[in-house]
Amino acid sequence: MISLKKEVIVRKPNQLISILPKESISLIQQKSYNVFLRNAQNKVKYTEEEIKEDKRYIFEISCKELEKKAGLNKKNYDYIEVELEKLMSIVIKVVDKENKDNWKLFHLIDEVDRENNMFRYVLNPLIVQALKEQTYFTKLDLLEIAKLDSKYSVILYELAIRYCNKRRPEIKIPKMSIEEFRRKTNTEDKYSAIKDLRKYVLDKACEEISKKTDIKLNYSTEKVGRRIAYINFKTERKELSKKTIETKVIKNVEEYSPQVLELFQLLPSLEQIETNKRELAQLLKGHSLRYLKADIDYAKQAQPDNFMGFLKASCESGHYSSAKLEKQERKEELARQGEEEKQKKQELEKKIKQKAHQKAKEKYEKLSEKEIASYAKGYESLPKMLKEKVSKKEFVLGAVEEEVKQELRELLLLIED
Structure with a gap:
């Protein structure tokens, strides 16, 4: 039996990867913020509601889910309040690339509170709009980020994944000056010697990323005169078969109802994996077969990146297909009534x-x-x-x-x- 590794994906705005806070963002802050973004995106990306600049956008996530998806251990969790407080204090400046006189300032996160093992947080409408539009986004696998221990690894992983394109290998991280690299990693006042910067930041991050994630990252340096002035990064995706496919012997094969198997056959071929049978069985506990079939058909037409995520979001939101299904049901009801009237007249x-x-x-x-x-x-x-x-x-x-x-x-x- 072939089991595919489940990816937890967030589409993080490229601007949020390339812009620079004036303070250093810690590893815990980075991981927590990525989870917050992913959670918020799942709430807004399929809604038809227009994002308004004067509206507060409040999201919720359980403490347990944050801990799990951000890869936090008990020690991290004990002082996450302090880390989130620091995260709220970070002001981001986004400068228009075409006109540097145009810029915006905002906080990464506007408000956060914890109550009854739930986190509630508020994001700036600019961020919410970016998450909803999914324009110029980078896919980030949160399970990959959760493996990383160095904050520099997270910064470089997010940067690498932005430019890593297997279909277009000519796209790569632009050549970066040492000064620009220091700004991105907030090391202007650290590791003044290039050998220390390479040892504790570059080498350590590249080694950890290459060892623990789906990306191989290497770099080379370029001199101007006798001084090392630039860094050239090389990114490479690891083979899918080595990364995501694991062969497992399942001793106790679960049996599913005919309704689950019927829904399973309706899924796109790439979604027909064993774990999705369990997902469908769970959905059938709270939703009718008729609505689930309609939602699957609706999702096929929408072609979302995360098919099962879209399907579950549809169920939680009262079924995206409901209007279409109700229209079809009304049409069928009218046809049935017409047929009954015809038979009655006959x-x-x-x-x-x-x-x-x-x-x-x-x-x-x-x-x-x-x-x-x-x-x-x-x-x-x-x-x-x-x-x-x-x-x-x-x-x-x-x-x-x-x-x-x-x-x-x-x-x-x-x-x-």
Whole structure:
């Protein structure tokens, strides 16, 4: 059985990777903030609500989830309040690349509080808008970041992943001056000797990233005269088969209901992995098969990056497909009502015909010769061929029957009115 490693992805705005706070951001702050961003993005990226600059955007995440996804241990967790307080104090300046006179200042996080094992935090609308639009974003695997112990590793990993593109290997981290690198890593006042900067920052970060994450990161230096002036980074994605696919022998194979298996077959082929059967089984506990099938179809059309995340968000938000499904249900209901009305009319017409046939026979027996002659007026004008097939009596009975049918129909209309 092949089990795929589950990725926890956040699309972090590239601006938030390349801009620089005036204070150093610690490792715990970096990891916690990444989790906050991912959590917020899951709440806003599929909503149709317009992001407004004058609105407060409040998000929640459990303490347990933050601890798990940020890779925090008990020691970290004991003083996370202090770290978050420092994070709130960081002011970010974003400068327009085309016009450096245009800039914006804002806090990475506006407000945070903890109550009943839940964190509530407020993000600036600029950040929320960026998370929603997913424009110029970098995919960050939070499970990869959680493995890193050095804050410099996190900075370089986020930078490397921004430029690492397997399909376009010519795209790479731009050549960086030593001064720019120091600004990005907040080491202007540390490791003044280049050998120390290489040993404690560059070498350590590249080694940890290459060993623990899905990226291989190396670098080389470039001199101007006798001084090392620039750093050139080289990024490379590790092979997918080595990183994400693990072969496991599952002794106790779970059995799933026919409804789960039916939904599983509807998933895109890349989503048909064993863990998603469990996800579907869980969703079926709180949602109908009909709505889940409609949501899967809706997600296929939307083609989100995180298919199962989109599907679960749809269920939690009252089903994105509900309007479409309700419209379809209304259409089906109208069709059903139309079919019932049609069958009802056919059945009624059948009864009218039977009743008219019976009444016509009874009425015919009571007709005088003069009345029969009146009904038979049209008979003599019939073609000879028809006269050979229809007798005068049958012609008169037919005329009487049509007359009785019309009387019965008019009577029914009066009753319905």
